Amino acid sequence: MTAVHSEDRIEITRGVIANAEIAAQVRTDEDGAVATFDGCVRNHSHGRATLYLEYEAYEAMALAKMREIAAHIHANYAIRRVAMVHRLGRLEIGETSVFIAVSAAHRAAAFDACRCAIDTLKRTVPIWKKEFFADGAVWADGELPTVPAETPAAKPASN
Amino acid sequence: MTVKVLYFGRLKELSGTSEEVVEVREGALIEDLFARCSTARPELGKFRPSLVAARNREFVAWSTPLSAGDEVGFLPPVSGG
Numbered sequence: 467m468t469a470v471h472s473e474d475r476i477e478i479t480r481g482v483i484a485n486a487e488i489a490a491q492v493r494t495d496e497d498g499a500v501a502t503f504d505g506c507v508r509n510h511s512h513g514r515a516t517l518y519l520e521y522e523a524y525e526a527m528a529l530a531k532m533r534e535i536a537a538h539i540h541a542n543y544a545i546r547r548v549a550m551v552h553r554l555g556r557l558e559i560g561e562t563s564v565f566i567a568v569s570a571a572h573r574a575a576a577f578d579a580c581r582c583a584i585d586t587l588k589r590t591v592p593i594w595k596k597e598f599f600a601d602g603a604v605w606a607d608g609e610l611p612t613v614p615a616e617t618p619a620a621k622p623a624s625n
Numbered sequence: 626m627t628v629k630v631l632y633f634g635r636l637k638e639l640s641g642t643s644e645e646v647v648e649v650r651e652g653a654l655i656e657d658l659f660a661r662c663s664t665a666r667p668e669l670g671k672f673r674p675s676l677v678a679a680r681n682r683e684f685v686a687w688s689t690p691l692s693a694g695d696e697v698g699f700l701p702p703v704s705g706g
Contacts, residue, residue, distance in 0.1 A: 505706045521705070524633055524698055527682040528705070552705060564706050584706060592679070592698070593705025594634035605635045608702030613677050613684045 471540055475549040476532045478525055483551050483562045492547040492569040501576035503584045505564040507557045511606070517598045521554045521563060524592040528552070531591045535583050543579035545570040550583060552593060563595075626651060626693035630662060634701045636676075639668055649691060655680060656687040658697060675702060 470476070475491060485504055493500050507519050536548045549567040557563055566583050570576035588609060595606045627648050632640045649658055655678045663670035678685055679698040691697070 522633060522637075523705070524631065524679070524682075524700065527679060527698065530682050588703070588706040590684075590703070591705050592633065592700050592703055594701060595704045596634070605701065606704040608704030610675065610702045611677050611684050611700070614686055 470533055471536065471548070473547045474536050475551065476529065476536055477551045478523060478529055478532075479551060479553050480555045481553070483553050483565045485562055485565050488549045488551060488565055489567045492549050492567045494546060494569060496571060497546055497569040498571050499573040499576040500567055500569045501573070501580040502568075503564070503566040503580050504562055505584065506562050507559050509559045511597050511599075514599050516559065517600065518559065519557045519563070519598065520596045521552075521557065522594055522596075523552070523554055525554075528591050528593055532587065535586045535590070538586070539568070539579040539583055543568075543570070543582070544572070544575040545579045548579075548583070550587070552587075552591070554593070626691075628658060628691055628693070628695040628697055630658065631696065631698040633698065636669065636672065636699060636701060639672075640666055653691050654687065655685060655689045655691065655697065658691060659687070659699060662699070669699075672699075672701070676700060 489500055489502050509516055532550050546569045552564045566580055568576050568580045590611050596603055597606055627646050629644060630647050631644045637643050676699050678687055679700055680689055681696055
């Protein structure tokens with residue numbers, strides 16, 4: 467299990483994401499910066515007008531991977547709190563699909579960690595979106611996560 | 626032994642199911658399991674180059690051996706965010 471910082475908020479939801487509330491939750495008096503990323507539903511894709519999106523996830527694994535991302539940015543940037551919430555189900559144009567907020571004493575760490583979190587999420591978290599158009603629907607082009615080339619054979623139990 | 630196989634996105638649509646329990650021989654690898662699942666659904670096989678496998682919620686190589694009760698996902702390219 468990935469250790470979870472007790473003040474972090476890592477969630478998958480089917481409800482509307484409360485962006486302002488989440489951003490407020492990561493802020494403490496010791497912070498000079500809160501960087502946020504609001505991923506929202508765009509009204510076009512590859513030149514076609516999008517009507518709406520549907521998201522689905524391998525939820526247990528997605529949450530585990532999101533917790534790994536939070537642990538990674540805590541380990542690599544001088545940040546305080548992380549909130550990362552992804553929504554599933556049908557989302558309309560303009561709605562938030564993912565919201566990330568990172569607090570830090572200084573802005574560089576907050577920006578860099580927030581950028582790292584969304585970039586890593588898009589490469590490694592098992593969530594999929596289907597784009598609906600007037601004349602049909604397609605699963606969005608995605609990224610194939612990197613996989614270890616070989617998994618070492620299980621070691622015999624040592625004493 | 627048996628393992629649980631999960632399908633998502635276009636694979637779920639293709640398979641017509643989100644999960645199934647599959648019987649495999651002792652010592653079977655992830656790729657053996659995929660071959661087994663694709664035998665029942667030939668369309669599945671052609672997606673192999675654009676899939677990654679997960680075993681018990683971790684990405685793993687196709688050459689990974691299975692254990693009884695494993696949860697295996699064959700995952701299309703991810704597109705969250």
